[in-house]
Amino acid sequence: MTQSPHLTLSELSYYYEPGAPAALDRVSLQIPRGQFLAVLGHNGSGKSTLAKLLNGLFLPTQGSVTVSGMDTRDDARIWDIRRTAGMVFQNPDNQLVATQVYDDVAFGLENIGIPPEEMPARIDRALEMTGMSQFKQHAPHLLSGGQKQRVAIAGILAMQPEALILDEATAMLDPQGRREVLDTVLRLNREQGITVVWITHFMEEAARAQRVLVMDHGRIAMDGTPGEIFSQVDRLRELRLDVPPMTRLAHLLQERGIPISSGVLTVDDMVEEVKRLCPSCLSS
Amino acid sequence: MPIVLEQLSHHYRSCPRVSVALEDISLTIHDGELLALIGHTGSGKSTLAQHLNGLLEPTSGRVLVDGEDINQKGARRRALRFRVGLVFQYPEHQLFEETVFKDIAFGPKNMGLTGQQVDQRVREAMARVGLDFEEMKDRSPFELSGGQMRRVALAGVLAMQPRVLVLDEPTAGLDPRARDFLLGDIKRLNQEGTTVVMISHAMDDVARLATRVAVLEKGRLVMQGSTLEVFSQQERLAAMGLDIPDGFKLARRLRQAGLNMADHVHPEEIADALAAAIRGGGGDAA
Amino acid sequence: MxxxxxxxxxxxxxxxxxxxxxxxxxxxxxxxxxxxxxxxxxxxxxxxxxxxxxxxxxxxxxxxxxxxxxxxxxxxxxxxxxxxxxxxxxxxxxxxxxxxxxxxxxxxxxxxxxxxxxxxxxxxxxxxxxxAPVTLTDGLERLASPLRIIRFPAHEMAMMMTIALRFIPTLIEEADKIMKAQTARGADFETGNLMARARAMIPLLVPLFISAFRRAGDLAMAMEARCYRGGEGRTRLHQxxxxxxxxxxxxxxxxxxxxxxxxxxxx
Incomplete structure (x- = not known):
């Protein structure tokens, strides 16, 4: 993983209308190429606004956003920016355009003027990478939520992006759909080196990221590895956020005087900690 | 006012996507309980919920509310709907009035109550979901936050003062704060005597609230019992591809590793048991 | 129904x-x-x-x-x-x-x-x-495209038809759900005279319109994010x-x- 900044925000402020409170307030942030960044924060914290600034759907009121070195305010580069940083939205029903999966994946390619003879190979590959190949003839409204989101991701992959921005893409899905989508994106990040900005309400999803950002009142309130962030249970409560259940359990154990480490995120972590604290407890 | 489902089956006629078939379901919903209905998308949970207040009619079998078959000829189904309140998924998408007050008043008005009674009902319902009457009554429901809109929609059903409240995925799409608020409201309503049936995918929410859990798979009722009993059967749930709360997963992993640790539902109990086990060096934990 | x-x-x-x-x-x-x-x-x-x-x-x-x-x-x-x-x-x-x-x-x-x-x-x-409706839309678009000279929006019309075809099933499902939700609140869509019935449709139609507008807004933003900028410079999958x-x-x-x-x- 190279560490050159891929997405950069500098002193970025955004106001929905003049005089309104800042949706984003002088935010500076560098996201290295290939990083999986999760963004947390309650509604109104500015995380969705951040997403829409990252590919030029919104333009900064002050400061700047650059994507692979291109400034989003540069009119001439805006379409390059959007194909470089693809975006998946919350409602799986409201982002598919065509009446058939295959045609929908073609939509972006048609928009950026890819020659028709190059399309099938790109579409097939994108569907393969998202595990949706067997659904290419399906009508979108007959798919599950998780499948629709994977079609949306395929539509972006066909454009060969360098970054994926997912704005609460799992909020409306059932647990199975959430797993499907997160696993797909984690794999794309790992295998294709695609930079990921994953905006979510679900702490257990954020726990799987390389880096977690917590937004509050349009500013970055916390920034660190999942272990660093979730060990600060009280601080997260102040920000009206949850922690993953195992982190909460570790906190409860600490309150009971057990010297358990604060970085526990998953059941695996907890089992390891119990082994460390009480080797005689476990036979294996 | 118990609801009894007797060998209920439902077969769709025209469109398999709108409703899922149900097969031979017998289930009693007891007064005052908080029953969670879990299962995959498409397992028939929502179809079952729509039978509880007569929105769907069974192909065979009966639904008895207070001993009365709600689908027999002459049953007053409309009156039944005021006793069994059904809150759909994303209920904020059904709001339509200009003001919060008018929207919540829709149900009570349909009941034929007087203006004064309606006013009283709306005030009570808003109080129960933590909405300030004076501050909110004249606002447009469409300028509220997602969490507030959902509470307005919930108040719209509560204003009919149903004795049973059926909630389909009440926390779907909410942020953690709004989810906490809403779960708190539901818990309080149940403690104040309303029977609650809650459909949910969020197993940690279920563990936190439910007194009993029923599991549906492919239109059949495959398990029912106390929350502890159901979640203790991890292999069966896993075979159905269903999640279980992390606390149960942990207890199972620790048992496999040789630690004698029992299943518990609530985080505090789990912490107590685990702390005792660690202190005792694994000797006798419960 | x-x-x-x-x-x-x-x-x-x-x-x-x-x-x-x-x-x-x-x-x-x-x-x-x-x-x-x-x-x-x-x-x-x-x-x-x-x-x-x-x-x-x-x-x-x-x-x-x-x-x-x-x-x-x-x-x-x-x-x-x-x-x-x-x-x-x-x-x-x-x-x-x-x-x-x-x-x-x-x-x-x-x-x-x-x-x-x-x-x-x-x-x-x-x-x-x-x-198939989509093929028909394609055909109509290409037949009408010479009319672009007189500013006839052939591409836009075709895109509208495609989107309508895509969203009609979704909106029908949604209408069905809203109808049930309002029935659960005691709404009555089936009895009464013509006026009463027309009035009874308001709790169905208002949420349906709001939803359609919300979807339209979402979709417009999603299309823009996918580099849609009208018919200019567009290529087509189906030749x-x-x-x-x-x-x-x-x-x-x-x-x-x-x-x-x-x-x-x-x-």
Whole structure:
């Protein structure tokens, strides 16, 4: 993983209308190429606004956003920016355009003027990478939520992006759909080196990221590895956020005087900690 | 006012996507309980919920509310709907009035109550979901936050003062704060005597609230019992591809590793048991 | 119930007619309609009927299905026939019942107009039965694209049709759900007089419109994020190509025209 900044925000402020409170307030942030960044924060914290600034759907009121070195305010580069940083939205029903999966994946390619003879190979590959190949003839409204989101991701992959921005893409899905989508994106990040900005309400999803950002009142309130962030249970409560259940359990154990480490995120972590604290407890 | 489902089956006629078939379901919903209905998308949970207040009619079998078959000829189904309140998924998408007050008043008005009674009902319902009457009554429901809109929609059903409240995925799409608020409201309503049936995918929410859990798979009722009993059967749930709360997963992993640790539902109990086990060096934990 | 609505009437089988270029089928339908209007003599409906039978056979469409396309028209057909029969006067009296006279010209006219309607409806239904809505949209867009010179928004119209086709099932499902939710709050959509029923629709229609607008907003943003910027500079996945089959189909239409027009020229 190279560490050159891929997405950069500098002193970025955004106001929905003049005089309104800042949706984003002088935010500076560098996201290295290939990083999986999760963004947390309650509604109104500015995380969705951040997403829409990252590919030029919104333009900064002050400061700047650059994507692979291109400034989003540069009119001439805006379409390059959007194909470089693809975006998946919350409602799986409201982002598919065509009446058939295959045609929908073609939509972006048609928009950026890819020659028709190059399309099938790109579409097939994108569907393969998202595990949706067997659904290419399906009508979108007959798919599950998780499948629709994977079609949306395929539509972006066909454009060969360098970054994926997912704005609460799992909020409306059932647990199975959430797993499907997160696993797909984690794999794309790992295998294709695609930079990921994953905006979510679900702490257990954020726990799987390389880096977690917590937004509050349009500013970055916390920034660190999942272990660093979730060990600060009280601080997260102040920000009206949850922690993953195992982190909460570790906190409860600490309150009971057990010297358990604060970085526990998953059941695996907890089992390891119990082994460390009480080797005689476990036979294996 | 118990609801009894007797060998209920439902077969769709025209469109398999709108409703899922149900097969031979017998289930009693007891007064005052908080029953969670879990299962995959498409397992028939929502179809079952729509039978509880007569929105769907069974192909065979009966639904008895207070001993009365709600689908027999002459049953007053409309009156039944005021006793069994059904809150759909994303209920904020059904709001339509200009003001919060008018929207919540829709149900009570349909009941034929007087203006004064309606006013009283709306005030009570808003109080129960933590909405300030004076501050909110004249606002447009469409300028509220997602969490507030959902509470307005919930108040719209509560204003009919149903004795049973059926909630389909009440926390779907909410942020953690709004989810906490809403779960708190539901818990309080149940403690104040309303029977609650809650459909949910969020197993940690279920563990936190439910007194009993029923599991549906492919239109059949495959398990029912106390929350502890159901979640203790991890292999069966896993075979159905269903999640279980992390606390149960942990207890199972620790048992496999040789630690004698029992299943518990609530985080505090789990912490107590685990702390005792660690202190005792694994000797006798419960 | 709302959910019983089926979308379009595409009959998905593989046939030479199904495989025709959608533009050819639109042009054929257009020419066919003109041909039907040119017929002013009952005998000349014979070649039209033969052509229709031939097309139906080539398209592998069951005859029953063609007749069914007339069902929604049955009232109109009866009215057309009756009006022409009774209110057309002529020279040759056929039947007299009291003060009502049926003239020979009236009967002929009634038959011509009724057949004209029947042939129009069944003939143009071949287009929708053999062409998937999306393909049809493609064809219409490309046929209309020369009209861009006079600023006719051919691409935009086609995009609107595609999106409508994509979202109608979603909105039908949504309407069904809202209806149930309001029924659960004691709404009554089924009883009362016309006014009461119209008023009862408000709790259904307002949320449905709000939802449609929300979806439209979401979709517009998603399309923009996917680099959509109108028809300019766009390429298309599906390429339309005229083939030998299309030429033959157009020749068959020429044959129909000859059969209809020749008797007049010869006479």
């Amino acid at each position: 709302l959910r019983d609505i089926t979308l379009g009437q595409y009959y998905p089988v593989d046939s030479p007619v199904h495989r025709l270029d959608p533009r050819t089928k639109v042009i054929l339908t257009f020419l066919y309609i003109i041909a039907v209007f040119l017929v002013g003599n009952l005998w000349l409906y014979l070649p039209v009927a033969a052509y229709l039978a031939f097309a139906t056979w080539m398209a592998r469409l069951p005859a029953g299905m063609m007749l069914r396309s007339l069902r929604p028209m049955r009232v109109l057909l009866v009215i057309t026939f009756v009006l022409n029969l009774f209110f057309f006067s002529g020279a040759q009296e056929l039947v007299r019942i009291g003060s009502i006279v049926i003239w020979r010209e009236g009967l002929l006219n009634a038959l011509i107009f009724t057949f004209r309607l029947i042939f129009l409806v069944t003939g143009s239904s071949i287009l929708t039965l053999t062409t 339309l190509k005229y083939g030998r089959r299309d030429a033959l189909a157009l020749l068959s239409m020429l044959a129909l025209y000859l059969m209809i027009l020749l008797p007049g020229w010869l006479a």
